[in-house]
Amino acid sequence: MKQTLLGALGIALFLALWEVVGRTQILGISWPPLSDVLAELTDERRRPLFLRALGATLESTALGYLWGTGAGLILATVAHLLPALRRGSDRLAAVLNSVPSIALGPIFLVLLTRESTPAAVSSIHVFFIVFVSVSSGLQRATPAHRDLFAVLGADRIKRFGRLELPAALPSLVSGLRLAWPAALIGAIIGEWFGAPRGIGILIINAMQNFQIVLLWCAVLLAVGASLFFYGLLTLLERAAYARFG
Secondary structure: OHHHHHHHHHHHHHHHHHHHHHHHOOOOOOOOOHHHHHHHHOOOOOHHHHHHHHHHHHHHHHHHHHHHHHHHHHHHHHHHHOHHHHHHHHHHHHHHHHOOHHHHHHHHHHHOOOOOHHHHHHHHHHHHHHHHHHHHHOOOOOHHHHHHHHHOOOOHHHHHHHHHHHHHHHHHHHHHHHHHHHHHHHHHHHHOOOOOOOHHHHHHHHHHOOOHHHHHHHHHHHHHHHHHHHHHHHHHHHHHHHHHO
8 A cells, every 4th residue: 555655656746747847848848748738638629630549559569469479479389399499499589589670660561561560560579578488487387297297197298288388377477468568669660661540650740740749649648558558467467476376
């Protein structure tokens, strides 16, 4: 309870400081008052624009999240079941993660459609996080448990499905929680390469037209969406650790 109150107090102080800095223009006109941003964000005339942008970005984020999760889970599983592929899988994941998103965008734009590019960039961000979390989680089963399954005659597949995979679920859910903000960032960056709509397009247009308040509205939309789904996944993580931790 005390931590919650302190967290709420910290947020309130930050928002109050934002308003003061904006009103006094200590940082110039590029930092508008929070009240002006909220007024623009709640303007009914702007609502269709914000809803379209947010919906498009969340759709790309969800697709990239699913693609990246699937790819990371499959590669981690294959590397675990086939130890000879483990080192190569680790290197592949590390290489893909080291390539900047800004460099992947044009490649995906050529290989895919401009509508699919944000989801593809987003999936790369998710892939590495899920791969690492699942790979580490599959090692959580103790040698004693593995020996017990071996004595009972369980083969590698049965041991994986009944012991190692359940033991990896908490790590997987933790990875999924951390992957969501990365997926959202990837989708927004991917939208800069010609997507028809989205928060990334809203940010670019606001910057080009020097609409500072609109720019901050787009930033708040992205932050709000990220925090909302991050909170939901945090609850899922706690449930997974309570059941399998």
